[in-house]
Amino acid sequence: MTAADLLACDLANHADIVAAHAVEQPDTIAIVDAERRVSWRDFDALVDATAARLQSEGVGPGDNVAICGYNSVAYAAVFIAALRIGAAAAPLTSSASRESLGQMLRDSAASHLFADTSFEIPLPVGITRVDLATLDGWGAGKPTPVTVSPSDPFNIIYSSGTTGTPKGIVQSHAMRWAYLRRIMPLGYAADSVTINATPLYSNTTLVSFLPQLAAGGRCVLMRKFDARGFLELAQAERATHTMLVPVQYRRIMALPDFDSFDLSSFRLKSSTSSPFDPALKGDVLKRWPGGLVDSYGMTEGGASTILIAHLHPEKLHTVGKVAEGSEIRLIDEDGVEVPPGETGEIVERGPMMMTGYRNRAEATAEAMWTSPEGNRYMRQGDVGRFDADGFLILMDRRKDVIISGGFNIYPSDLEAELLAERGVIEAAVVAAPSADWGETPAAFVVLADGTDPQAVLAAANARLGRTQRITSIHTADRLPRSDIGKVLKRELRDRLTA
Incomplete structure (x- = not known):
C-alpha cells in the first residue's frame, strides 16, 4: 500500500x-x-x-x-x-x-x-x-x-x-x-x-x-534547544513548522537580532504544555511569519482545546475552543458540574484517552471522573472557566491554587500583574506558609538589570485586590523548569520552607 x-x-x-x-x-x-x-x-x-x-x-x-x-x-x-x-x-x-x-x-x-x-x-x-x-x-x-x-x-x-x-x-x-x-x-x-x-x-x-x-x-x-541555534537552523532548513513551549518562544523573541533572521518559510508555529502569556503570543503573531496555534490538553489525553491565534487575536488570553469530537466539563470540589460561566476543575472526554497508568489501577481510577450519565472523563487537575463565546480561560493548576483566609487566589492572576511591570522577564507565584492566613502568595521573579524588585511588588499589589496581595518577592537568575518548559513550582515552595 x-x-x-x-x-x-x-x-x-x-x-x-x-x-x-x-x-x-x-x-x-x-x-x-x-x-x-x-x-x-x-x-x-x-x-x-x-x-x-x-x-x-x-x-x-x-x-x-x-x-x-x-x-x-x-x-x-x-x-x-x-x-x-x-x-x-x-x-x-x-x-x-x-x-x-x-x-x-x-x-x-x-x-x-x-x-x-x-x-x-x-x-x-x-x-x-x-x-x-x-x-x-x-x-x-x-x-x-x-x-x-x-x-x-x-x-x-x-x-x-x-x-x-x-x-x-x-x-x-x-x-x-x-x-x-x-x-x-x-x-x-x-x-x-x-x-x-x-x-x-x-x-x-x-x-x-x-x-x-x-x-x-x-x-x-x-x-x-538554544534560542540562537534554533533560529539559525530554521533559516538554514527553510522550516515550515515547529512545536515550541512558551519559555522557548520567550527566549527566541528576546534575542536582539531576532528580526534579522529569514523566517519567511514558516507556515505554522504551535505551542502547548504550559501557559502562554497573551502579550508573548501577540509578539509572535506580529514579528514571526506564519500562523500560530496554542493547544491545551494533557498527555493522559481526553479532550483538547485549540486556539488558532492568527484568526482570533482578541482571544489570546484563552486556550481556544474545545476540539471537534471532544467534550469538557467543569466540576466543583464535590464533583458536581458548575453552572455556565463559573470556575471549576476541568474534566475531559474524547478519542485521545490513555489506556491507563501502567501497573497503577488505583491511580488510573483516581484520574477519572464519572458523569451522572456514566461516562468517564479525565481529571485535568486544572481550574478554568468558559467565556461567553465558548473559549476556555485557564486559571491555574488545582494544586497551585492558594487558599488564604478562606479565599481562593489564582497565581496566574498575580503573575499577569507582575509580568505587566517593565523589567520583569519571568514570574511565578506560589503559596507561602502563614500563621495568620494559612497560606499567602509569594513571588519569584527574573528581572532585567537595574529593576527594583520592591518597586515591582508595590506596583503589582496596587492593582491587586486586598485578599490577593503578594507578601514577599524573591529574585532568581532563572526559574526552575522541566525540559518542556513547565515551571517546577514544587522547587520554589521548597525554597521558601527551607
Whole structure:
C-alpha cells in the first residue's frame, strides 16, 4: 500500500507508513540531526535492521523497548523499530534523576534499553543495554511483519520524572492515530519541514514529530534547544513548522537580532504544555511569519482545546475552543458540574484517552471522573472557566491554587500583574506558609538589570485586590523548569520552607 492509502485507513502502523515513504521517495531526506542527514531509504533500513535484531532476541507484541538519550536519528529509529515488531516504545525522561530513571526502567519491564553513554541508569538483571551511537552496526536484515490492533500499546510516556514517583502513561495505537488525524490537517505535508526542539520522550514533541514523519516531509531534530541555534537552523532548513513551549518562544523573541533572521518559510508555529502569556503570543503573531496555534490538553489525553491565534487575536488570553469530537466539563470540589460561566476543575472526554497508568489501577481510577450519565472523563487537575463565546480561560493548576483566609487566589492572576511591570522577564507565584492566613502568595521573579524588585511588588499589589496581595518577592537568575518548559513550582515552595 502507498503512504496515502495507509493514511486513508481507519488505523495503520506508523512504521508501515515509514516503509511506504522509503519506496516512494527513497533519496529524499527524512531525518536531520546534529550530525547527519538521512534519506527515507537509509532511515527505513536502520529501522528494519534494529527491528530484526530485537525480534531475533525475542521482542515482539506485548513487549516494551526503553530509550533514553538526546534527540537523534538513532533515537527515532529505535522508536519506529519497536512499533514495526508490535512492541511499545518506552522513552524515559532523560532530565530525571538517576533514581527516577531506574524506577521508570523497572516499571517498563523492557528487555532492552537503548541509551546515550552519558546517562547513568541502574540496570536491572536481564536487561540488555545498547549504546545509541552504535545502532548502525547493531542489527541486520528485515523483521517478520506483524499486525497491530487499535488497543495495542503504542508507547509509554512517563510523567513526574523530575519530582515524585514517575507514572507510565500507556497510549494505544488508536489514540496515536486520533492524534495523527487531528494534527496533520495543520499543513504537515511532503514538502513541509518541522523542527523538533523539545525531547522525543515528551508527548509535546511526538504530536508534531509523528505527523511530519507520516506526511513524508523532513524532520529536523535539535539535540538540545538554544534560542540562537534554533533560529539559525530554521533559516538554514527553510522550516515550515515547529512545536515550541512558551519559555522557548520567550527566549527566541528576546534575542536582539531576532528580526534579522529569514523566517519567511514558516507556515505554522504551535505551542502547548504550559501557559502562554497573551502579550508573548501577540509578539509572535506580529514579528514571526506564519500562523500560530496554542493547544491545551494533557498527555493522559481526553479532550483538547485549540486556539488558532492568527484568526482570533482578541482571544489570546484563552486556550481556544474545545476540539471537534471532544467534550469538557467543569466540576466543583464535590464533583458536581458548575453552572455556565463559573470556575471549576476541568474534566475531559474524547478519542485521545490513555489506556491507563501502567501497573497503577488505583491511580488510573483516581484520574477519572464519572458523569451522572456514566461516562468517564479525565481529571485535568486544572481550574478554568468558559467565556461567553465558548473559549476556555485557564486559571491555574488545582494544586497551585492558594487558599488564604478562606479565599481562593489564582497565581496566574498575580503573575499577569507582575509580568505587566517593565523589567520583569519571568514570574511565578506560589503559596507561602502563614500563621495568620494559612497560606499567602509569594513571588519569584527574573528581572532585567537595574529593576527594583520592591518597586515591582508595590506596583503589582496596587492593582491587586486586598485578599490577593503578594507578601514577599524573591529574585532568581532563572526559574526552575522541566525540559518542556513547565515551571517546577514544587522547587520554589521548597525554597521558601527551607
